[in-house]
Structures are given as C-alpha cells and as structure tokens.
Amino acid sequence: MMGGALMVLTRLSIRQLAGGKRMWLVLILAALPLVFAAIFALVDADMTPLEFSNGLTNELIASTILPLVMLVLAAASFGNELDDHTLPFLVQKPVARWRIVAAKLIAALLVGGVPVLVSAWFSTFVSTEGDAGHATVTIAALAVGTVAYATLFTWAGLAIRYALPFGIAYIFVWEAALSSFLGGTRFLSVRQYMLAIVRGLDEERLQNVTIELSPTAGLIGAALVTAVFIVLTIRRLDRTDIP
Amino acid sequence: MSDAPATNGAATPTITVERVSRWFGNVVAVNDVSFEIFPGITALLGPNGAGKTTLLCMIGGLGDPSDGTVRVLGEEVRSNPAIFGRIGAMSEHESVYDFLTGREMVEIAARLQAVTNVAAAVDEAIELVDLAADQNRRLGGYSRGMRQRMRLAATLVHSPEVLLLDEPLSGTDPPQRLHFMEVMRRIAARGHTIVISSHILEEVETLADRIILLTAGKVAATGQYRAIRQKLNERPYLVRIESDRPRVLAAGLMAIDAVMSVEVDENERLRVRSRQVAELQRALPRIARDNGVRIVRVEPLDDSLESVFEYLAQQQ
Numbered sequence: 283m284m285g286g287a288l289m290v291l292t293r294l295s296i297r298q299l300a301g302g303k304r305m306w307l308v309l310i311l312a313a314l315p316l317v318f319a320a321i322f323a324l325v326d327a328d329m330t331p332l333e334f335s336n337g338l339t340n341e342l343i344a345s346t347i348l349p350l351v352m353l354v355l356a357a358a359s360f361g362n363e364l365d366d367h368t369l370p371f372l373v374q375k376p377v378a379r380w381r382i383v384a385a386k387l388i389a390a391l392l393v394g395g396v397p398v399l400v401s402a403w404f405s406t407f408v409s410t411e412g413d414a415g416h417a418t419v420t421i422a423a424l425a426v427g428t429v430a431y432a433t434l435f436t437w438a439g440l441a442i443r444y445a446l447p448f449g450i451a452y453i454f455v456w457e458a459a460l461s462s463f464l465g466g467t468r469f470l471s472v473r474q475y476m477l478a479i480v481r482g483l484d485e486e487r488l489q490n491v492t493i494e495l496s497p498t499a500g501l502i503g504a505a506l507v508t509a510v511f512i513v514l515t516i517r518r519l520d521r522t523d524i525p
Numbered sequence: 526m527s528d529a530p531a532t533n534g535a536a537t538p539t540i541t542v543e544r545v546s547r548w549f550g551n552v553v554a555v556n557d558v559s560f561e562i563f564p565g566i567t568a569l570l571g572p573n574g575a576g577k578t579t580l581l582c583m584i585g586g587l588g589d590p591s592d593g594t595v596r597v598l599g600e601e602v603r604s605n606p607a608i609f610g611r612i613g614a615m616s617e618h619e620s621v622y623d624f625l626t627g628r629e630m631v632e633i634a635a636r637l638q639a640v641t642n643v644a645a646a647v648d649e650a651i652e653l654v655d656l657a658a659d660q661n662r663r664l665g666g667y668s669r670g671m672r673q674r675m676r677l678a679a680t681l682v683h684s685p686e687v688l689l690l691d692e693p694l695s696g697t698d699p700p701q702r703l704h705f706m707e708v709m710r711r712i713a714a715r716g717h718t719i720v721i722s723s724h725i726l727e728e729v730e731t732l733a734d735r736i737i738l739l740t741a742g743k744v745a746a747t748g749q750y751r752a753i754r755q756k757l758n759e760r761p762y763l764v765r766i767e768s769d770r771p772r773v774l775a776a777g778l779m780a781i782d783a784v785m786s787v788e789v790d791e792n793e794r795l796r797v798r799s800r801q802v803a804e805l806q807r808a809l810p811r812i813a814r815d816n817g818v819r820i821v822r823v824e825p826l827d828d829s830l831e832s833v834f835e836y837l838a839q840q841q
Contacts, residue, residue: 290636301624367618375637376610523588
C-alpha cells in the first residue's frame with residue numbers, strides 16, 4: 283500500500299501541475315529548441331551543425347529553458363499547496379514525508395523535465411544532421427541537471443515565500459551573470475555541472491564554452507545538490523508550520 | 526482542568542494539552558493552556574483570534590508549541606505521520622483540489638489512509654454527508670456548503686478515532702447543519718472523540734458535551750454547556766426597554782433586587798443593568814402591569830459573543 287501512496291500522490295501532483303496555463307507555457311518553452319533546429323535545418327546558415335547545436339544546448343536549453351521550466355513547475359509543487367491551503371490534506375495522512383517529497387519531484391520531472399528533454403534530443407538530432415550519439419549524450423547530461431534543478435526549486439517552493447523571484451535570480455543573476463565574472467561561483471552552478479558532464483561524455487561538444495569543472499566534479503556537484511535539497515525539503519516539510 | 530463527561534468517568538483522555546503556549550514574534554496566540562479531551566464531542570469556542578485554530582493546528586500536528594506538550598492518543602503528533610491513521614482533521618480553509626471530482630478526493634483520502642475496501646468506504650462516507658448525487662461533479666463547481674461536506678467525507682473515510690474539525694459548519698445552511706450535527710452525534714456515540722471549533726455559541730450548544738471556552742489565547746471556562754451558561758447568566762446584563770412611561774417604569778424597577786441600575790437615555794428609553802436576568806424577566810411584566818405602563822420593546826444591548834467571552838475571561 284505504501285507504494286500505492288506514492289503512486290496516488292504522484293498522480294495527484296501530476297494533475298495539479300499539468301492543468302491550466304502553466305502547461306501551455308511549458309510546452310511553448312519546450313518547443314522552442316525544436317523550432318530553432320528546424321529553422322537551422324531549412325536555411326543556409328553560416329555555422330557548422332555542431333556549432334549551432336552547441337549554442338542551442340548551452341545558450342538556450344541549459345541556460346534558460348530547462349531551468350525556467352523546472353522553476354515554474356517545481357516551485358509550484360509545494361508553493362501551490364501552500365497558497366491554496368491544501369497541504370494539510372497531504373501531511374495529515376499516515377504517509378512518510380519523503381514519499382510526499384518524492385511524489386512532488388517525480389511529478390515535476392515528468393511534467394516539465396520530459397518535454398524539455400525530448401525536445402532537446404530531437405533538436406540536437408536535427409541540428410547535428412541526424413547524429414543520435416550527440417543527442418543522447420546531451421539529454422543524459424541535461425537529465426542530471428533536470429533532477430538537480432527540480433530538487434532545488436521544490437525546496438524553494440516550500441521554504442521561500444517568493445520562490446519564483448528567488449529562482450529567477452538564481453538562473454539569471456547567479457548562473458548567468460555572476461559566473462561570467464566570478465569563477466568561483468561556477469562551482470555552485472547546476473548549469474556548469476550539466477555542461478561539464480556534456481563535455482565529459484562527448485569531447486566534440488561545447489569546445490568554445492568556458493567550463494572550469496571536470497565531468498566528475500560536475501556529476502558530484504549535481505548529486506550533492508540533489509541529495510542536500512531532498513534532505514532539506516523533507517526536513518522542512520516535517521518541521522515547518524503549515525497554515 | 527480535567528473534567529471528563531459524566532458518562533465516561535473512568536476514561537483516559539484522548540487529547541492532552543499541557544501548559545501549551547504558542548507565540549508568533551511578539552504576538553502570543555496561545556498562553557499557557559492546559560486541558561484534556563475525552564471521547565464525545567468537545568467544542569473549542571471563542572471569538573475570532575482567541576487561539577482556537579492555533580490550538581487545533583498544534584493538536585493536528587501542523588505546528589509546534591513554543592512551550593508545553595500536546596499528545597493525542599498518548600503519542601506526540603508532530604513528526605509522527607503514522608498517528609494520522611487514527612486521526613481525521615479538517616482545517617478551516619475551504620480549499621480543495623478544484624480539478625478533482627468529489628468522489629476522487631474522498632478516494633484519494635481513503636487510499637492515503639490505506640483503507641482496505643476503498644470503494645465501500647468511499648460510498649459510505651459520501652452517503653453519510655448526503656452527496657451521492659453530486660459525487661462525480663468537479664469540486665470547483667460545488668457550493669461552499671457542498672465543499673465542506675465533501676471535505677468532511679474525506680476526513681471521515683477511514684473512521685478515525687479522533688476527529689478535529691475547524692469551523693466545520695461555515696458555509697452550511699440550516700438543514701445541512703442539522704444533518705451535520707446528527708452525523709457527529711452518531712460518530713460520538715461509537716466512542717470516538719470529536720473536537721469542533723466555532724465562534725458561535727448557539728452552533729455548539731446543542732451539539733457539544735463539553736465546551737472549552739477560549740479568549741485571547743487563554744482558557745476562560747471549561748465544562749458542560751449548562752455550567753457555562755449559568756456563568757453567563759450571572760454576568761451583569763444590559764437591557765434597553767422602550768415604554769410609554771419610562772420614568773414610572775424606572776421607579777418600579779429600582780425597587781427590585783435584580784436591578785443594579787437604571788438610566789434614561791436621550792430618547793426616553795431605559796437602560797437597565799441586572800445581574801439576575803431571569804428574575805428581571807419575571808418581574809418586568811408585573812411591574813409594568815401594576816404601574817399601568819405599556820412596554821413597546823425590550824432588547825439586550827451587550828449580548829454579543831465577544832462581550833460574553835470578555836466577561837468570562839475577566840472572571841478567570
């Protein structure tokens with residue numbers, strides 16, 4: 283039955299996240315790389331397929347679309363429950379807190395992560411003129427980052443009153459702007475972890491991008507972020523006052 | 526402050542609140558409160574801001590006391606999810622998952638409670654709140670009263686030993702209230718413990734076996750409804766009387782012990798202060814008849830719940 287509880291909670295969370303305008307935003311954002319890849323395939327561009335694909339992965343998917351989609355969905359996982367005062371319905375049940383957190387994460391990954399990763403695979407495949415290896419390596423690395431973003435923003439939705447501004451500041455100030463000037467911040471950037479893993483798995487990719495982390499460090503960093511924020515979210519859910 | 530119901534002399538308390546305080550910054554929401562709750566129906570009564578919801582949240586494991594302990598069925602509730610298999614809690618907020626049908630919400634509650642025969646339990650709970658005809662409609666289209674009833678069904682679906690209901694009657698109409706009270710009595714008759722919060726005295730007077738009266742975060746009174754009503758009857762009572770000969774009536778009223786003072790206001794109406802309302806009620810027609818006074822209107826001036834609670838708090 284406890285596996286059943288996880289399933290029930292996951293299905294409820296998926297329905298919660300997949301409904302309404304939010305899903306349209308996710309689908310539109312997820313579709314953008316495909317649109318760009320299709321345009322690149324149809325027009326005569328003055329760059330190589332790999333150059334275009336690198337730009338697509340680094341500057342569009344990893345730096346904007348993936349973190350934004352995960353922010354919108356993962357922060358809403360608990361944020362909506364708090365805003366709507368429905369969280370007591372979940373926590374006043376004989377269900378371990380980690381199952382509630384797991385359900386929220388799975389829902390955010392399925393509703394947000396899967397469309398972006400599918401789009402990333404096809405857009406890389408199209409833009410590299412049908413190279414399935416490049417496409418698969420890209421989404422493998424992006425999947426690691428997707429999980430890390432999901433845990434970070436799920437925690438933010440529960441712990442921070444203004445989770446969306448927090449997330450936007452993290453994505454566009456910390457990861458984008460600060461990491462350009464302050465090398466040290468790259469060690470605390472999910473985007474850098476993802477890019478390091480992409481290059482580690484596929485040496486041809488991202489040659490023109492400054493990546494100071496080794497693939498192993500990227501993998502360890504992403505795993506640490508994931509583990510730390512899962513633990514923090516479970517603790518928070520267990521100890522916070524629920525209005 | 527442990528006064529078990531007369532029918533339950535040897536009972537052990539289901540809920541124990543011991544020296545509990547809760548503050549939010551500089552605001553003290555609950556101040557050194559202790560009480561025990563036994564099987565049957567207990568009402569947490571008090572005006573808005575008295576601390577009822579804060580207390581119910583702590584009893585229901587949604588918040589920690591700043592000081593003191595709360596135990597339900599002998600166990601801590603906080604960080605103890607397993608105990609929710611024995612507790613059903615319904616918060617004051619009427620929010621529901623609008624995209625679910627009523628039946629889906631009750632089903633989810635049943636599955637999370639690990640109920641063995643989900644379909645039968647859901648049917649029974651929905652029948653109990655009399656919403657079988659509307660169970661497949663989306664909750665977003667329900668009226669407030671219907672939402673409350675379906676939330677109650679989701680709370681009851683696993684037959685909890687302890688029911689915590691925060692303002693469960695808000696949004697319900699009179700027939701729904703009567704039905705709700707009947708359901709509560711039936712559940713209480715099985716030996717379950719029900720705690721209902723309300724800010725309306727009349728709402729709980731026919732329902733609750735015991736009342737815990739809260740004001741400003743403290744227990745102002747506790748006991749059976751009749752005992753509290755008696756305390757209320759002893760408080761100074763201000764009545765406005767409109768008559769054709771107010772000064773004659775005032776002289777007559779001043780002659781009886783039940784009246785503490787009489788004033789005549791600018792509209793020639795009497796403001797009578799009494800500590801023995803029943804005696805005043807009996808004497809007034811007699812005095813009017815004996816003095817040839819025609820009484821036009823009699824109305825209480827400070828019968829608001831807040832003034833009642835304030836009086837009881839001052840007596841503590």
